[in-house]
Amino acid sequence: MNVLPRKGYTMQRPKLALFDLDGTVLDTLQDLADSMNAVLRVYGMPVHTIEEIRWFVGNGIPKLVTRAVPEGTDEATRDQVLAAFHTYYKAHCADRTAPYAGVNEMLAALRAAGVQTALVSNKADFAVQALREQFFPDVFDAAMGDHEGMRRKPAPDMVDAVLAQLGVSREEAVYIGDSDVDIETANNAGMPCISVTWGFRPADFLTAHGAATLVDTPAQLLDILLGSSANVN
Numbered sequence: 001m002n003v004l005p006r007k008g009y010t011m012q013r014p015k016l017a018l019f020d021l022d023g024t025v026l027d028t029l030q031d032l033a034d035s036m037n038a039v040l041r042v043y044g045m046p047v048h049t050i051e052e053i054r055w056f057v058g059n060g061i062p063k064l065v066t067r068a069v070p071e072g073t074d075e076a077t078r079d080q081v082l083a084a085f086h087t088y089y090k091a092h093c094a095d096r097t098a099p100y101a102g103v104n105e106m107l108a109a110l111r112a113a114g115v116q117t118a119l120v121s122n123k124a125d126f127a128v129q130a131l132r133e134q135f136f137p138d139v140f141d142a143a144m145g146d147h148e149g150m151r152r153k154p155a156p157d158m159v160d161a162v163l164a165q166l167g168v169s170r171e172e173a174v175y176i177g178d179s180d181v182d183i184e185t186a187n188n189a190g191m192p193c194i195s196v197t198w199g200f201r202p203a204d205f206l207t208a209h210g211a212a213t214l215v216d217t218p219a220q221l222l223d224i225l226l227g228s229s230a231n232v233n
Helices: 029-042 050-056 061-068 075-092 103-112 125-135 157-166 180-189 203-208 218-226
Strands: 016-019 116-124 142-146 173-177 193-196
Touching: 016 157, 029 050, 029 061, 029 075, 050 061, 061 075, 075 125, 103 116, 103 218, 116 125, 116 157, 125 142, 142 157, 157 180, 173 180, 180 193, 180 203, 193 218
Parallel strands: 016 116, 016 173, 116 142, 173 193
Antiparallel strands: none
């Protein structure tokens, strides 16, 4: 198990496990890349490799589009590309997307143990809700994506809103994600973070950005969450 605990912090079994979506419970990268490139072609812009798109995602769709369009693209054109991406991705967000191996079993075991689960993502809320309904019906107690009036991660707003919705304190929750944004989100929300290495960012990148607990498989994550105690950040 690739666990790097920060000395001095002990996490008891949480009442709530908050999950990022892209790169954590769902492998959405191919559909994100295909959708972005399809729109770029419409506008006569250069397309990107899937590895380039991997590093563009994590901060929401507007930031993905900003990173994907050529440098110097004017704001009006960028807004058109953004609107076109929303339309295209809404129709194609589940073409090749699927849960990571072992995720469904891990989520089922958490719920069987009485641990609540929720999604908090920078993905547009329409996509979060559609993917939740398709791949995880009746699994998550709450789900929230990027929407007007709520700051994106790493701001803690969405985490705080879900905590209030479910009536759980931050001391009773843990955040699980695959990126530096997720580490910052957990820190800003005042809760421990567990970083997964199967997603969009490698272990060395996560460690360099402050990850103190890394897991390589959903089974290892489950061991930490349901263990009697675990040292985590």
